[in-house]
Amino acid sequence: MKELTEKGKMAREAALFLAQASTSAKDDVLNGVAEELVESAGSILGANQTDMKNAREAGLKGAIMDRLLLTDDRIASMAEGLKQIAMLEDPVGEILSMKKRPNGLTIGQKRVPMGVIGIIYESRPNVTADVFGLCLKTGNAAILRGGKEAYNSNLAITRVIQKVLTKNEFPAGCLQLVENTSRESAVALMKLEEYLDLLIPRGGAGLIRAVVENSHVPVIETGVGNCHIYVDQTADIEQAVAITVNAKTQRPGVCNAAESLLVHERIAEEFLLKAGKELIKHKVEIRGDKKVCDIIPEAVPATEEDWSTEFLDLIISAKIVSSMDEAIGHIRKYGSGHSEAILTEDYSNAQEFLNLVDSAAVYVNASTRFTDGFEFGFGAEIGISTQKLHARGPMGLKELTSTKYIIYGNGQIRG
Amino acid sequence: MKELTEKGKMAREAALFLAQASTSAKDDVLNGVAEELVESAGSILGANQTDMKNAREAGLKGAIMDRLLLTDDRIASMAEGLKQIAMLEDPVGEILSMKKRPNGLTIGQKRVPMGVIGIIYESRPNVTADVFGLCLKTGNAAILRGGKEAYNSNLAITRVIQKVLTKNEFPAGCLQLVENTSRESAVALMKLEEYLDLLIPRGGAGLIRAVVENSHVPVIETGVGNCHIYVDQTADIEQAVAITVNAKTQRPGVCNAAESLLVHERIAEEFLLKAGKELIKHKVEIRGDKKVCDIIPEAVPATEEDWSTEFLDLIISAKIVSSMDEAIGHIRKYGSGHSEAILTEDYSNAQEFLNLVDSAAVYVNASTRFTDGFEFGFGAEIGISTQKLHARGPMGLKELTSTKYIIYGNGQIRG
Numbered sequence: 001m002k003e004l005t006e007k008g009k010m011a012r013e014a015a016l017f018l019a020q021a022s023t024s025a026k027d028d029v030l031n032g033v034a035e036e037l038v039e040s041a042g043s044i045l046g047a048n049q050t051d052m053k054n055a056r057e058a059g060l061k062g063a064i065m066d067r068l069l070l071t072d073d074r075i076a077s078m079a080e081g082l083k084q085i086a087m088l089e090d091p092v093g094e095i096l097s098m099k100k101r102p103n104g105l106t107i108g109q110k111r112v113p114m115g116v117i118g119i120i121y122e123s124r125p126n127v128t129a130d131v132f133g134l135c136l137k138t139g140n141a142a143i144l145r146g147g148k149e150a151y152n153s154n155l156a157i158t159r160v161i162q163k164v165l166t167k168n169e170f171p172a173g174c175l176q177l178v179e180n181t182s183r184e185s186a187v188a189l190m191k192l193e194e195y196l197d198l199l200i201p202r203g204g205a206g207l208i209r210a211v212v213e214n215s216h217v218p219v220i221e222t223g224v225g226n227c228h229i230y231v232d233q234t235a236d237i238e239q240a241v242a243i244t245v246n247a248k249t250q251r252p253g254v255c256n257a258a259e260s261l262l263v264h265e266r267i268a269e270e271f272l273l274k275a276g277k278e279l280i281k282h283k284v285e286i287r288g289d290k291k292v293c294d295i296i297p298e299a300v301p302a303t304e305e306d307w308s309t310e311f312l313d314l315i316i317s318a319k320i321v322s323s324m325d326e327a328i329g330h331i332r333k334y335g336s337g338h339s340e341a342i343l344t345e346d347y348s349n350a351q352e353f354l355n356l357v358d359s360a361a362v363y364v365n366a367s368t369r370f371t372d373g374f375e376f377g378f379g380a381e382i383g384i385s386t387q388k389l390h391a392r393g394p395m396g397l398k399e400l401t402s403t404k405y406i407i408y409g410n411g412q413i414r415g
Numbered sequence: 416m417k418e419l420t421e422k423g424k425m426a427r428e429a430a431l432f433l434a435q436a437s438t439s440a441k442d443d444v445l446n447g448v449a450e451e452l453v454e455s456a457g458s459i460l461g462a463n464q465t466d467m468k469n470a471r472e473a474g475l476k477g478a479i480m481d482r483l484l485l486t487d488d489r490i491a492s493m494a495e496g497l498k499q500i501a502m503l504e505d506p507v508g509e510i511l512s513m514k515k516r517p518n519g520l521t522i523g524q525k526r527v528p529m530g531v532i533g534i535i536y537e538s539r540p541n542v543t544a545d546v547f548g549l550c551l552k553t554g555n556a557a558i559l560r561g562g563k564e565a566y567n568s569n570l571a572i573t574r575v576i577q578k579v580l581t582k583n584e585f586p587a588g589c590l591q592l593v594e595n596t597s598r599e600s601a602v603a604l605m606k607l608e609e610y611l612d613l614l615i616p617r618g619g620a621g622l623i624r625a626v627v628e629n630s631h632v633p634v635i636e637t638g639v640g641n642c643h644i645y646v647d648q649t650a651d652i653e654q655a656v657a658i659t660v661n662a663k664t665q666r667p668g669v670c671n672a673a674e675s676l677l678v679h680e681r682i683a684e685e686f687l688l689k690a691g692k693e694l695i696k697h698k699v700e701i702r703g704d705k706k707v708c709d710i711i712p713e714a715v716p717a718t719e720e721d722w723s724t725e726f727l728d729l730i731i732s733a734k735i736v737s738s739m740d741e742a743i744g745h746i747r748k749y750g751s752g753h754s755e756a757i758l759t760e761d762y763s764n765a766q767e768f769l770n771l772v773d774s775a776a777v778y779v780n781a782s783t784r785f786t787d788g789f790e791f792g793f794g795a796e797i798g799i800s801t802q803k804l805h806a807r808g809p810m811g812l813k814e815l816t817s818t819k820y821i822i823y824g825n826g827q828i829r830g
Contacts, residue, residue, distance in 0.1 A: 197803045212631055218634070243827075243828055247828075363824060366520055366824025370520060376522055377514065393820045405777070407777070407781055408781075411657065414790070
C-alpha cells in the first residue's frame with residue numbers, strides 16, 4: 001500500500017532524527033503540544049462532533065460513543081498526560097552494564113529507541129496524544145492507524161501535534177496518522193516489516209487476535225484479563241471482603257478488575273455470607289457453583305463458559321475449592337495470565353501462590369486493580385502485556401526501548 | 416496436528432515441573448546427560464551413519480554433509496557444552512528490583528522461565544543437545560523440530576537425554592523431538608500458540624523468513640550478518656589491516672565475519688595497498704568500486720547486489736567514501752543491523768559512530784568477530800538476535816527467561 005510505504009520512509013527518517021534529539025528538545029515539544037491542544041480545543045471538539053454525528057447516524061451504541069467522545073476535560077487530561085511524560089526521566093542512552101573482558105574489550109549495553117512503532121487502535125481519540133507522548137519521549141517515530149469512526153478527531157489532534165513538531169524543527173514524520181482506515185490498511189501495516197520495528201494493537205480481543213495471527217512485525221500483545229481472587233482458609237475476613245469488593249466493583253470495565261472468586265471450603269460460609277451481601281449491595285451478579293448458590297441465595301448457577309469469561313461488567317464467577325492446589329489448577333486452566341491475588345495469613349501458602357501462579361502480576365493481600373503503570377510507579381503506561389517476550393505486565397517508557405552493545409577496543413582481533 | 420497438540424500438552428506439564436525444579440537438580444541432569452552422551456557415543460554415531468548414508472543417496476552436498484556429520488570429538492564437545500552450562504549461574508528466581516510504593520505495596524520483578532520454547536532447525540544434530548541444555552537450565556520445556564536429514568541422529572540424542580531425565584525423575588516432556596519432519600509440522604508448530612511461549616528458528620535466511628511471516632507464536636529472529644568495517648582517516652594503519660584481515664578471514668562462514676569494507680578517501684591509498692596485499696595473501700576476492708579497483712589491481716568491480724550480500728565466504732566488498740557520514744549512510748542502506756566497526760584514533764568520530772550506527776553490536780577498533788555469547792562473557796549462546804524486541808545481539812541464558820511482578824500487600828484497595 002503506497003500510503004504506508006511513504007509513511008514508513010518518512011518515519012525512518014524521523015526516527016534517525018529522534019535517536020539524536022536531546023531530552024530537553026523532546027520535552028519542549030511535549031510541553032508545546034500540551035499547550036497547543038488546550039488552545040486548539042475548539043477545532044478538536046468540532047472535528048469530534050463530526051465523528052459523533054457520523055457515529056450516531058451509523059447506529060453506534062453507548063459504550064463506543066462514550067469512548068469516542070471528547071470534552072474540554074478530556075482534552076485537558078491529554079495535555080496533562082503529556083506534561084507528566086515530559087517530567088519523567090529519559091530512558092534513552094542509559095548504559096545498563098559495562099564490563100571489561102579479559103582481552104581488554106570494554107562491552108556495554110546501551111538503551112536505544114526501538115525505531116518506528118506502529119499502533120492499531122479503535123475508537124478512543126485520546127490514544128493519539130498518549131501514544132505520541134510515550135513514543136516521542138523514548139525517541140521513537142510512530143505510525144498510528146486509528147479507527148474509522150474517530151478519524152476526524154484523530155486528524156485534528158495529529159495536526160496540532162505536527163504543527164508543534166514543525167515549530168520546534170522536528171520532522172512531521174515523528175507522528176503520522178494513516179488516512180486509509182479500511183481493514184486493508186491495518187493488514188498492510190502488519191506486513192510493513194521493512195519500516196516497523198514493533199506493532200502494538202490496542203483494543204478488543206478480536207483486533208489483538210488478528211494482529212497476532214497476521215503480523216510479520218514483532219508484536220506486543222496487550223490482552224484479556226480474567227483475573228482471580230483466591231480466598232485462602234486463613235484469610236482475614238474483613239480484609240478479604242474489602243479487597244474482593246474493590247477488585248470487582250471499583251471499575252468493572254477494565255482488564256485488572258476481578259472476574260472470578262475462588263474460596264477455600266473451610267472459610268467459605270463465613271466469608272461468602274459477608275462478601276455476597278456486599279457484592280449484591282454493589283449490584284454485582286454472582287454466578288456460582290452449586291455450593292456457592294447454597295450459601296448465597298441470590299447467586300445464579302455458573303456455566304462452564306463463565307469460568308473463562310472476562311465479564312468487564314458487574315458480574316463475578318465464584319467457586320468453592322478444597323485446597324490451594326485446586327485453586328491454582330483452576331487459575332491455570334481458565335486464567336488469562338494477567339493478575340491474580342491470594343488473600344491469606346499463611347506464610348507458606350503466600351510464597352507458594354507467588355511461585356506457582358504463572359501470571360504477569362501475582363498479589364498477596366491486595367486488590368488486582370493495582371496492575372497499572374501509574375500504580376507501579378512508572379509514571380506512564382502504553383498497555384499491559386500478557387505475553388512473556390520483551391515485556392510482561394504494565395509497560396512504561398523502558399518497554400518502548402531496545403538496547404545495543406557498544407564495544408571499545410584497542411586493536412583486538414579474535415584468535 | 417495431533418502429534419504437536421499432544422507434545423504441547425506434555426511440554427506444559429513439564430514446564431510446570433521445571434519452574435519449581437531446584438538448580439542442583441537441573442545441574443545433575445545436565446551433568447548426567449553429558450556423561451551418558453559420551454557413553455552412548457556408539458549408538459549415536461550409528462544413527463548418524465544412517466543419516467549420512469541417506470543424505471549421500473539423496474545427493475546432498477559438502478557443506479550440509481559436514482554440518483550433519485557427528486564424530487567422537489563432536490559428541491565430546493556437546494557433552495563439554497552441557498557441563499559448562501551446569502556451571503553457570505541459574506537466572507531463574509532472581510529479583511530484578513523490589514520497591515515499596517507510597518501505599519505500602521512492595522512490588523518486585525522476578526525472573527521466571529518462559530515456559531515452553533519451540534525450536535525449528537536444520538541439519539546440525541548438535542543443536543539438539545545444545546538447546547536442551549540452555550532450556551533445561553532456564554527451566555523451560557523444549558519442543559524441537561529438526562531437519563528430516565538429521566532425524567535419526569536427533570532421535571538418538573533425544574533418547575539419551577530422556578533416559579537421563581527419567582532416571583533423575585524429571586518428566587520426559589522436558590525435551591521432545593517432533594517425529595513428523597514434513598514442512599507441515601513446521602507450519603503447525605508456528606500455529607501452536609496455545610502451548611508455545613516462544614519460537615526460535617535456527618538456520619538459513621529462508622527458514623527464518625518463513626517463520627517470521629507465518630508464526631502466531633512470538634519469534635526471536637536470529638538473522639543475517641552483513642557486517643561492515645569502516646576505516647576512518649585517522650585509523651592506525653597496521654591495526655586496521657590486522658582487524659580487517661581477522662574480521663574477514665578468521666572464520667568467513669559465520670554471521671559476525673566482515674562482508675564489506677568502507678575506507679575514508681584520505682587514507683584509502685596507503686591502507687588499501689597494505690590491506691589488499693594481506694587479503695589477497697589470504698585468498699580473499701575483493702569486489703571494489705572504481706576507486707578501489709584503481710588502487711588494487713586484483714580487485715574486481717562490485718555490483719549493486721554485492722553491497723547487500725552476506726557472502727559467508729572469502730569475498731569482501733570494498734568502497735571508498737569521502738566522509739564518515741557517507742559510511743554511516745551506506746551502512747544504514749545496505750547493512751543488516753548485526754555488527755559494524757569503526758577503526759579510528761578520533762574521539763568524536765568514535766562516539767558518533769557508536770551513536771549513529773543502529774546495529775546490535777557497534778565496535779571501535781576491534782574485529783566484528785567478537786559478537787558472540789562466549790566472547791561477551793555469557794558462557795553460553797542460543798543465537799544472535801537481529802531484532803529489537805526482547806533481545807538484541809548475542810543471547811545467553813537470561814534471554815530465555817521472562818519476568819513476573821510479585822506484589823506483597825497488607826489489605827491495599829484502590830481508591
